Amino acid sequence: DVKVTQSSRYLVKRTGEKVFLECVQDMDHENMFWYRQDPGLGLRLIYFSYDVKMKEKGDIPEGYSVSREKKERFSLILESASTNQTSMYLCASSLRVNYGYTFGSGTRLTVV
Amino acid sequence: DAKTTQPPSMDCAEGRAANLPCNHSTISGNEYVYWYRQIHSQGPQYIIHGLKNNETNEMASLIITEDRKSSTLILPHATLRDTAVYYCIVEDFGNEKLTFGTGTRLTIIP
Numbered sequence: 001d002v003k004v005t006q007s008s009r010y011l012v013k014r015t016g017e018k019v020f021l022e023c024v025q026d027m028d029h030e031n032m033f034w035y036r037q038d039p040g041l042g043l044r045l046i047y048f049s050y051d052v053k054m055k056e057k058g059d060i061p062e063g064y065s066v067s068r069e070k071k072e073r074f075s076l077i078l079e080s081a082s083t084n085q086t087s088m089y090l091c092a093s094s095l096r097v098n099y100g101y102t103f104g105s106g107t108r109l110t111v112v
Numbered sequence: 113d114a115k116t117t118q119p120p121s122m123d124c125a126e127g128r129a130a131n132l133p134c135n136h137s138t139i140s141g142n143e144y145v146y147w148y149r150q151i152h153s154q155g156p157q158y159i160i161h162g163l164k165n166n167e168t169n170e171m172a173s174l175i176i177t178e179d180r181k182s183s184t185l186i187l188p189h190a191t192l193r194d195t196a197v198y199y200c201i202v203e204d205f206g207n208e209k210l211t212f213g214t215g216t217r218l219t220i221i222p
Contacts, residue, residue, distance in 0.1 A: 097207070103155025
């Protein structure tokens with residue numbers, strides 16, 4: 001089975017801190033994605049990547065950046081965390097969209 | 113504008129078929145219909161997708177109307193473990209990114 005592993009299940013950070021959320025997949029998928037999920041808003045796409053060193057903005061990229069130096073790893077970076085970035089963050093990967101996405105279990109980030 | 117419209121919530125009795133509707137009246141010829149579900153505290157899980165023919169797999173069946181303006185996801189014998197939020201997504205063939213809406217919260221009643 002494809003596994004998508006997110007490094008932390010729960011994270012608490014202070015306002016202004018630089019935060020790294022890590023995601024690793026083990027099935028050689030080209031595509032990787034970062035979403036955030038908030039009550040009443042569903043999942044919203046932050047950034048995605050089609051290949052190593054490639055990234056594209058999703059619907060809500062402001063305040064975030066990403067890094068994909070290796071195919072299996074896709075990192076989400078909050079340069080200066082703010083309280084409105086408190087959310088559940090979900091990473092996903094896919095070979096092709098028609099094969100389905102595989103999601104990680106999520107990281108619940110609280111910024112205080 | 114959202115590409116799909118789903119009811120916010122539904123109930124279904126355990127053991128019965130759960131029929132989840134999705135309206136996508138502006139769907140274009142190259143757009144697929146995808147279904148995912150999200151069980152509480154987990155990431156979404158892929159269920160099924162289709163273009164215009166009905167599809168079936170071990171999890172569910174997808175019925176797409178002939179004009180493709182709506183579809184129904186069918187869970188043939190719902191169990192308590194099917195309680196989840198179900199997302200219907202319409203996306204262009206070749207577009208690798210999916211836009212999730214708020215879905216339908218399905219509750220299976222014992």
